[in-house]
Amino acid sequence: MNSRTALAELPQIERRTLSETTYDALSDLLASGRLAPGDRLSLRQTAAALGVSVMPVREAVSRLVADGALEVAPNRAVRVPIMSxxxxxxxxxxxxxxxxxxxxxxxxxxxxxxxxxxxxxxxxxxxxxxxxxxxxxxxxxxxxxxxxxxxxxxxxxxxxxxxxxxxxxxxxxxxxxxxxxxxxxxxxxxxxxxxxxxxxxxxxxxxxxxxxxxxxxxxxxxxxxxxxxxxxxxx
The missing domain is CATH 1.20.120.530 (GntR ligand-binding domain-like)
Incomplete structure (x- = not known):
């Protein structure tokens, strides 16, 4: 087994941890009411605030969209849904x-x-x-x-x-x-x-x-x- 093969088998622990941490941070913003209905969420600004790259933010946002807690508008902006x-x-x-x-x-x-x-x-x-x-x-x-x-x-x-x-x-x-x-x-x-x-x-x-x-x-x-x-x- 060469080094490339061995490295490919390693789990992406750090990335997965960053994604989970980002998800938890954004979840807390939503559950605590610090994000209001209609508020937009910038991936880059969020990444900068958390001190991470855009990738874990994008992964966390994708999970929250699947949860129905965030939505992607027609112009691709990420926002908190406005509920009827x-x-x-x-x-x-x-x-x-x-x-x-x-x-x-x-x-x-x-x-x-x-x-x-x-x-x-x-x-x-x-x-x-x-x-x-x-x-x-x-x-x-x-x-x-x-x-x-x-x-x-x-x-x-x-x-x-x-x-x-x-x-x-x-x-x-x-x-x-x-x-x-x-x-x-x-x-x-x-x-x-x-x-x-x-x-x-x-x-x-x-x-x-x-x-x-x-x-x-x-x-x-x-x-x-x-x-x-x-x-x-x-x-």
């Missing part, structure tokens, strides 16, 4: 079912360590939400923390992966709205729903945990739709 009200309703209903399932399983499967993590996340969100001037960006991060602390306890990796992909689509709308409209925090519905989720998981009450997570998702969706920022596509 009908599409958002469908996404919210799907999340209610899938994330409710994860919460139900978390109530049955959670360990003491996982329960402690959920308690910490719930307390941190509640403390911020009840402060005099809650920071919207911080609220976004803490809201995601408590949801994913719950889902981490479900015991099913494929289910968590599905939820993560759903948040790629929902994040630009839900989290951007939470940043812009702290009234959602002032209403206290998120704090109440999170407390209900925690209590149900503490009691190992799966149906109650699923109902509380679904209600939290529905409350947020109804608030966003009530503001009229999303429009139904013409029939």
């Amino acid at each position: 009200a009908a599409g958002f309703r469908a996404l919210a209903e799907t999340r209610m079912a899938i994330e409710g399932m994860a919460a139900s399983r978390a109530a049955a499967q959670r360990s003491q360590g996982q329960l402690a993590a959920i308690r910490r996340a719930e307390a941190a969100f509640r403390l911020l939400a009840e402060s005099e001037r809650p920071d919207g960006a911080r609220a976004v991060a803490l809201n995601r923390d408590i949801h994913f602390a719950v889902y981490a306890a479900c015991g099913l990796d494929p289910l968590r992966e599905i939820i993560a992909r759903l948040w790629l689509k929902a994040g630009p709308i839900i989290n951007l709205d939470l940043r812009a409209h702290p009234a959602r925090l002032e209403r206290g519905s998120a704090v109440r729903r999170h407390a209900e989720v925690l209590a149900a998981i503490e009691a190992r009450n799966g149906p109650a945990a699923a109902a509380a997570i679904a209600a939290d998702i529905d409350d947020a969706a109804q608030f966003i739709l009530s503001r009229g920022g999303l429009r139904d596509e013409p029939s």
